[in-house]
Amino acid sequence: MPSRTSAAVRIAVLADSDTRWKWGALTARRIAPEDSRITGFVLRGRATPTARQLAETGAGTGAPREVTGAGFLRTLREEAYDVVVLALVGGTVQAMLQALAAAPPHPRPVVVTGYVGVVYEKLADGLLLRHGADLVLANSRHDAERFRAVYEGVGADASAVVEAALPFLGGAPYTPRAGRDTVVFAAQPSVPASREERAYLLRRLAGHARLHPHREVLLKLRSRPGEHTTHVEEHPYQKLARGPLPSNLKLVHGHMGEVLDRAGLLVTVSSTAALEALHRRVPTAVLTDLGVREALGNHHFIGSGLLTSWDALDGGHRPVPDEAWLAAQGVAPHGGYERAFDAARARVRDLLAGPPLPPPAPWYTTATAPGYLPGVLARHRLDTAGAAPAAGPVRRALRGAARSVYRHGVQRVAPVIRRLGEL
Known part of the structure; x- marks a missing residue:
């Protein structure tokens, strides 16, 4: 052969x-x-x-x-x-x-x-x-x-x-320069999960923007209303941010690499975006405000030198990453990534x-x-031999219709019902 x-x-x-x-x-x-x-x-x-x-x-x-x-x-x-x-x-x-x-x-x-x-x-x-x-x-x-x-x-x-x-690591390396004073908060759909904790993070982000009115502050969102991601987002920041926000705080979508091109600081709870930023040497902070907990995923960053709080960031602190930790995590800001x-x-x-x-x-x-x-x-319609039961054309058609109805309900109808319930 x-x-x-x-x-x-x-x-x-x-x-x-x-x-x-x-x-x-x-x-x-x-x-x-x-x-x-x-x-x-x-x-x-x-x-x-x-x-x-x-x-x-x-x-x-x-x-x-x-x-x-x-x-x-x-x-x-x-x-x-x-x-x-x-x-x-x-x-x-x-x-x-x-x-x-x-x-x-x-x-x-x-x-x-x-x-x-x-x-x-x-x-x-x-x-x-x-x-x-x-x-x-x-x-x-x-x-x-x-x-x-x-x-x-x-x-x-x-x-x-x-x-x-x-x-997906890559992009132009970070170089400090005059005017590059953008803070990016990388939102996650399920971390933290509760409405109260997410509202807290939004308040602190807005507070940071008010403390630094000449600084651009971006809330980087993963999805638009009605869209779904890997994890279910029960309390979208778009909904929590309906009140007045500082003029220098903006909600943005788009490719993370393009947002990092502008960033002078990346802030997150535990997003993989932290590794993208670290690879490019963008200053990066992992928040401890809600605790260092397995449920948040920020325990992964113990030993990284990145754990800090909004209070420290408001005062101008910028964490310095531990080089040994970076190397163990597959982050290669000084070369070698292409051989990975x-x-x-x-x-x-x-x-x-x-x-x-x-x-x-x-x-x-x-x-x-x-x-x-x-x-x-x-759950995947397979038996223990790895085989799927035979389905006739009518059953396949019904399954396809049911999937379409379910998807429409989850992605379109459910968000509308949740919004109406809050009126």
Whole structure:
């Protein structure tokens, strides 16, 4: 059989939200052999990104095709992809792996997966749901060590873990200059979760703007009303900010890289935007005002030198990052970033050049997790053999209509009802 590296390599990226599409599409470009062709797919569901959200990711690939999970599996068998990047929540990754194990395409594609940012919760759960992929990408040396420890600790093969980096780091390095006095607060859809804590952050941001009337203060939002992201946003800042705001405080959307081009300080609770800013040497602050808690994710930044409060920032403090911490987190502000994907690229190349791949072998089976795996698969309409029950044309049509109605209700009707309830 001729090597699959002798012709253009076909790569399929499947994502289930805007942030995962950004990670998946850019990862595919980073690890792709030369002359690769990348085709994108997004899962139809609550968090299916809009055209605006897709454009703002800066992924630079063509518009992805919207599919169901079953439809994507059919496509893999019909269109013969060489590499598949699964940019999905852990349970959906596991469902795809089980389905590929039950009925693998021929030849079976190389399967790549990973995380879209900082891994601060559900480490073991998420990793074991991703086990069975050929590459489980770690965004830093710190993550790679943790990932291998989890797999080895349960007796699972850890060889799929490959150290890489976040694929969207880049942009022009920060240089202090006169007039560059913009403070950017990177909002997160679910951190913090409560209305009271989010209102507090907005008040402090507005207070900072009033204290520094000549400073531009930006609240960088992830979504517009009616749009959904990876996490549900119960209390959008747009709604909390209906009262009068200082004239120098603005709510903005857009590509994070473009916002960082103007930033003199990036402030966040625990957003991955902090790593983007640090990579460019933009001064960065991680807030402790609401505590340093696992639920907030800012515990990940212990030892970074970045933890501080609004009181300190109001007084002019600018945190100085710890260089050893930066290196362990895959942030390479002084060079070396472009080599971060060499190992992953080489692993993909070797797998494509080698013998046909066997079916995936996830650690979760009906022997290792008989009380857990069936429920994970049932949520994706798969049985424990990784097969989907046959559905006739009428049932498929009803399912499609039901999904459309549900999505319209969640993205359009529900926000209107919430607004009316507050009148």
